[in-house]
Amino acid sequence: MSKKEKLTNMLIDKYYNERYDINTTNKKKNLKEIDLHNNTLDKSINVSVFENNMNKALEKMDLVDNIDFNISMDTLKIIEMAKRIQIKRRCFKENIYFIITSILILSVFSVIFLRVGIKGIIYFQLVIVFFLPWCLIPLAKYTLGREQNE
C-alpha cells in the first residue's frame, strides 16, 4: 500500500471517528502522524484536497438519508402470518412424530406376537380394550387444557 493510500485511509477513519487501525490499532498515533507531516504531505500528495473532496462527497450522500418509497406494512398482519406458519410447522412435526412412533410400536408388537402366538394377541387386545379408555380420557383432557392455555 502506498503512503498516499495509507493516509487517505486514515482520513476516512478520522472522518468516521474510528479508533481501529489494522496496523497500529491506535487512531491517535495516526492523527499525530497526519498532523506532523501535514505541511509536506499537502504539497506532495494533496491530502487536504482529498479531505476536502471527501467532506463534500460524504455531505452529498446525506441527500439520500431521508429517501423513502411508498411502502406500508401492517406489523400485526405479519405477526399473524408468522403464527400461522408456526402452527403449520408444529402440525407437520407432530404428524411426522406420530407416523414414526406408530411404525415403531407396530413393529415391536409384530415381533412380540410372532414370538408369543395367537393367545398373546387375544390377551393383549383384552387388556387394551379394558385399560385404554382410562388412559386416553385424562390424557385428552390434559392436552386440550394445555392448548387452551397457550
Place this chain on the structure above:
Amino acid sequence: MDELELIEKAKMGNKSALNMLLTENYNFLKGYIIKMTGDPTLSQDILQETMLKAVLNIKKFLPKAKFSTWLITIATNLYRDNLRKNKNLKVLDENMVSTSINPEEATISKFEYREILQIIQGLRYEKRAVFILKHFYDYSYVDIAIILKCPIGTVRSRLHYSVKYIIVELERRGIINE
C-alpha cells in the same frame, strides 16, 4: 417499556410486545433496506420477509446486541440470498420520494439524489452494506464486522474502497467539483 423487557415478553408469545418491537424498528429497517436495494418492490419483499423471520425466530434472539442490529443482520442475509438467486437488480423507480424538508430543495436535489442512489447501487452489496451501516447509521467497525460476519480489517478496507469510489463517481458525474 425497556427493549429487553419487550424482548422477554415477545419471547413468551406476547403479541403486543412483538408488535411494539417491530413498529419501533420499522422506519430504521425500512430506511436501511431502501438504501441497500434501491428498488421499491424488492424493499417491500425484504422488509416483510425480515420481519416475518424475526417473529419466527424471536426465541433464538440473544440480547447481546440491539434488536435493530439483529434485524439488520437478517435483512442483509436475505438481500444477499436474493442477489444470489436473481443476479440482476439495478432498478431505480419513479416511486422514489424524497422527504427533504423544503419542496424547492427537493426538486433541485431530485436529480442529485437519484444519481447518488445510483452510485450507491454501483457498489457491490457487501461494500454497500458497510458504507450504509457506517455512514448513515454510524455503526462501529466491530458491529459491522459482527453483522456481516467478516473480519474488522475487511470492513475497514471495504469502507475505504466505497468512499474513494463515491468521490470518483461524484466527480465524474459533476456533482462535486475537484
